[in-house]
Amino acid sequence: MKLKLTLLFSLVLTTTLLKAQDSLMIRKIYDEELVNGQCYGNLHYLCKNIGQRISGSANAQKAIVWGEKLMKSYGFDTVFLQPVMVPHWVRGAKEEGVIIQGKNRVPVHIAALGMTVATPKNGLTAAIIEVHSLKQLDTLGEKAIKGKIVFFNRPFDPRFIETIQAYGTAGDQRFAGPAAAAKYGAVGVIVRSLTESLDIYPHTGATLYVKDGVNIPAAAISTIDANKLSSMLKGSASIKFYFKQNCQTLPDAPSFNVIGEMKGTEHPNSFIIVGGHLDSWDLAEGAHDDGTGIMQSVEVLRILKVMGYKPKNSIRAVFFINEENGDRGGDKYAELAAQNKEEHIAAIETDLGGFTPRGFGFDGVSATTLQNINNNWGKLLAPYGSNVLVAGGGGSDIGPLKEKSKQVVLIGYLPDSQRYFDVHHTPNDVFENVNKRELELGAASMAALIYLIDQHGF
Amino acid sequence: MKLKLTLLFSLVLTTTLLKAQDSLMIRKIYDEELVNGQCYGNLHYLCKNIGQRISGSANAQKAIVWGEKLMKSYGFDTVFLQPVMVPHWVRGAKEEGVIIQGKNRVPVHIAALGMTVATPKNGLTAAIIEVHSLKQLDTLGEKAIKGKIVFFNRPFDPRFIETIQAYGTAGDQRFAGPAAAAKYGAVGVIVRSLTESLDIYPHTGATLYVKDGVNIPAAAISTIDANKLSSMLKGSASIKFYFKQNCQTLPDAPSFNVIGEMKGTEHPNSFIIVGGHLDSWDLAEGAHDDGTGIMQSVEVLRILKVMGYKPKNSIRAVFFINEENGDRGGDKYAELAAQNKEEHIAAIETDLGGFTPRGFGFDGVSATTLQNINNNWGKLLAPYGSNVLVAGGGGSDIGPLKEKSKQVVLIGYLPDSQRYFDVHHTPNDVFENVNKRELELGAASMAALIYLIDQHGF
CATH class of the missing domain: 3.50.30.30 (Glucose Oxidase; domain 1)
Structure with a gap:
């Protein structure tokens, strides 16, 4: 009995220490992002020096080249492109x-x-x-x-x-x-x-x-x-x-997904990914749709890398191509993941704008698991207002992963939704309508969630 | 034993029915506001037809006259002014x-x-x-x-x-x-x-x-x-x-708080108030600071009135004057409340901008009461994202009430805070930076809270 009690005590102590460690790590993630965040500056470059980047366009290609260069500049373990043919529609x-x-x-x-x-x-x-x-x-x-x-x-x-x-x-x-x-x-x-x-x-x-x-x-x-x-x-x-x-539809054009990766130290063939789409509509800069999403995705890796975090699993930032009019990038990513026998644990999609984070939607977890997520992680995310953790979620780019690998948890990043459709797919979707702190809080919230998944799984 | 069980059952049933009724009422409040909301239009008038309204200015007086007229147009039971002398500083x-x-x-x-x-x-x-x-x-x-x-x-x-x-x-x-x-x-x-x-x-x-x-x-x-x-x-x-x-400080000038009231059907001398400040700084339109607050306050009464709600207690919308440079309006309101022996149950202040609601801060409730608020009202407000119910709260205008009447619960309305200091006290605090839905959701969340307080107390 005594032994059991000691074991129980030691278990409780370990859990408590782990929670304290998680809490500290999440605080450090937010501090890094709010003090040294680079996603707002990167978004400015994307919007103002490249601008609209509809699939198949010269601008999309520019964004791909720049995105790859940006990821390389951060020194991720691997940065690579996935070739894929995309529709090429032009407005005229x-x-x-x-x-x-x-x-x-x-x-x-x-x-x-x-x-x-x-x-x-x-x-x-x-x-x-x-x-x-x-x-x-x-x-x-x-x-x-x-x-x-x-x-x-x-x-x-x-x-x-x-x-x-x-x-x-x-x-x-x-x-x-x-x-x-x-x-x-x-x-x-x-x-x-x-x-x-x-x-x-x-x-x-x-x-x-x-x-x-x-x-x-x-x-x-x-x-x-x-x-x-x-x-x-x-x-x-x-x-x-x-x-x-x-308008007219030209022949399909060659294009790419852009991927940056931190190699897992324990399970290099297990992946946790976060991504948005690189292509945008052609009427403006695609700031909220989805410049914010891809700049947050690369920022998640930058934060973890600069903090010296050594992930157990491999973590990827993915710039999917062609979400707006074809989903070819998402399909290709899933196809290659299956082909290469990569095990995907979780995929987060950020494609609802760069507004203040509220939480995440989870697709592919049981009611019990969701309850555990709320009980354990909810408390850790609550101080940051990112603790609405609900069923649902997913997204166009990560959806195809589910078809190929049943165990993956699809996660939709849920920011405040009130202003998104003011700018969605309009000439008004420009950098000026993105708030620096809202964008950064979103990036930090996704880095925090990825840290928790990497440490504890589901 | 059987009787007791029946009683218990009946109590549970009553509680469940009450909750269902509350839930329905809150849904109706939001529907009314999101479909027929008038606060955005009213704010437009305030910002564009009156504009800046620093204490003691001709514009502040214009806003007072218009505010009184607006409240009368909604047919509240009583609309009245409280005279008060205010500082009169001019920028030159x-x-x-x-x-x-x-x-x-x-x-x-x-x-x-x-x-x-x-x-x-x-x-x-x-x-x-x-x-x-x-x-x-x-x-x-x-x-x-x-x-x-x-x-x-x-x-x-x-x-x-x-x-x-x-x-x-x-x-x-x-x-x-x-x-x-x-x-x-x-x-x-x-x-x-x-x-x-x-x-x-x-x-x-x-x-x-x-x-x-x-x-x-x-x-x-x-x-x-x-x-x-x-x-x-x-x-x-x-x-x-x-x-x-x-700049110079001129002699104090005569001014007013503006108050609209729905008379309580059971406890007419018990008051629940919601207010913001009518004065603004002189550099812009005082849209978020605090045009949104006063337009939300009057909207709370408009919603309840148009729904045919008969409050148990008296409910007031208060436009306080002189929050920015003297707090004379808040002081005068508290002084008159004490003089007239009005019992104040709760006072909500909305003065942190017209952004998406997150919840409320409560000052003057015990930890147990706050826990009950979370258990009972938290669930009702969660579908609307307005369920961060924390200790703290209050505000400059309602603070003086506490000195005069110990039992009052001071409540600070807590919207998303990320963008407030982008515009706060600047030439950029203009109508164009207010989002219609964010403003309306705030008004509805305060109407919902006032309904709950009026029905159940603390």
Whole structure:
């Protein structure tokens, strides 16, 4: 009995000491980042010296070369590229959009949706019909839709606390609306921008055509212009809409994922990765989407390296290519991981903007494990406000890993979501809208989580 | 035994039903605010049609008249003003600040600290000495300081997770620095702006002269210019500094607190209040400081009123006057509350900006009560991310209530603090830096807390 008690005591003591050590290490991670953080400066370079970097573009290639050089400058154990072919869509000349009411012509702000086709060279004019859901197309049928432009105008539901949920429920209009409207003979599609914000920015983003469908031109319209169009449609049945877009899809282009690695001292073939996507839309600098994510990812490794941390497992920062319009980088990474028989323990994706961290979503852990995560790590992360640790998570770039390796835990980094869709996919997604401390706190929170996973596993 | 069990069961059932009712009510509060919120529009009016409203100014009076009208338009049970005399400090013509190094003259961005005196009419030129603490003045002594300008240049400590803590530890330089330097014969004081942000904005704010001290002129300098000055001082001992400021303190002026009230149906003489301050500094629109606070306060009442809620206790929105340079409004409110024998249950102050809510700080509750608050209300507020419920709290405007009535619980509204000191007391504190949803979520979180206090007490 006495022995058992001593053992128990020693176990409790060890656990307590470990917790104290974890707590100290996490404090040091934050101190390093908040005092010597480099991700804000790196983001400035990416946004201002490179700028937009849509897949297949010369700028994307510039960012790849620079990203590799940056990682090498930090002296990680390995820095390498993974070649992958990516779609190469180009916008062409700026779009035009006009509401036509008799002799009255009202110009509006539009932007072609990613991966769409051009209008005829002189533009496209047709009657326009407003709908609020894909289902409504089925009700209206070909008779009401054929030959017309379909205007999807269901706004964000403001009642969601997290804006990403509003995006999720309004998003089908952009993702699937054009293909659905084409089935009923629509000649074009205009989609209300996916944001609650009332502004003049069209929010672009990819749409998905379907196999054997007719590919019709589709554009996003700013929310202010969407309201204007809707209100004009209420007053008159004779409204037409004109738009012209000049985009095209070129042959696939060669590109790369960029990867930096700290070698595991105990389990070099076990990996914990953190990543975002290097490509951006072409309308601005891709600051929050996803410059912040990739600059945070490399910063996680920089912090651990500069602190002299020797990870048990290998830790990687991954700049995935082509998240916005193809996910080829994420697919390639997973394919190679399987091919090389790399065991992935956990993958964190940071692609919801560089805002103040709130926590993480976990996909692939049991309810009991999640409870343990909350009990043990929640307390350690609470002083930093990063302790909302919930089920869910994942992300487009790390999703494919799950298909190849069942045991991997996919983790979505969850920052404050209120401002993300103010800038998402717009000309306004620029460096000036990123806050230095918010960005740094996010990087530190991911470094802290990776440290905990590396030390304790799940 | 059976009866007891039945009683217990019935108690559990009642508690469960009450919780379900609370949960439903809170959801309705958020829905009302996120769908029909008016505080963002009201803030726009305040910022753009009135603007800066320093105590004693014509603009402050305009804001008082408009605020009263706004509250009346919402049909609260009572709307009234509390007369109070306030300090009347005016900045006068824009300040000039110049670093002088031989023939080299480097202009810098400065702004007089609130309540300070002017320089001589033609400005003040003197040698300048950099210090990092008030204690260092004691070490240096009169010999090193007399006849010089003292330059306080201790930066924010970036390691604090909440910026308000960095403000707290750097703030003595501004609050007390000028008076302390004057004791050793300094002729003027320049204070590094109280922010971590590197920018060109001088951050003003009040300083406190001491009785029987010599009142010397004192100004804030932008952080970029502070770094420049410090670096020039390192390179040369012969640096002088010139500054000119034209401020003066006029006789006290008549002013008012503005109060709107919903009458309690059970305990009309018991009060729960929520408030911010109506006055602002004179450099910008006082958007986050504290336009957001007063617009949220009136919104709390608007939400409850429009939902048809009949409070048990009386609920007030209070626009306090003169928080920035005198606290006369807060003092007057507490004085009248005591005089009128009003029982105050709780007072919430919202004066840390209109950012995403994180929770509340409670001053005047026992550890057990705070634990109960967390157990019961924490769960109800968690879906809205407003569940950091900690000890501490209070605020300048509600503080005096505590002196007069011991039982009142003082509550500080705690929004995300990362961006507050980017704009605090600068020309950049404008409407454009406020996010609609962040502001609304804050208003809803305070309405929810007031509902819970009104229903359940502490």
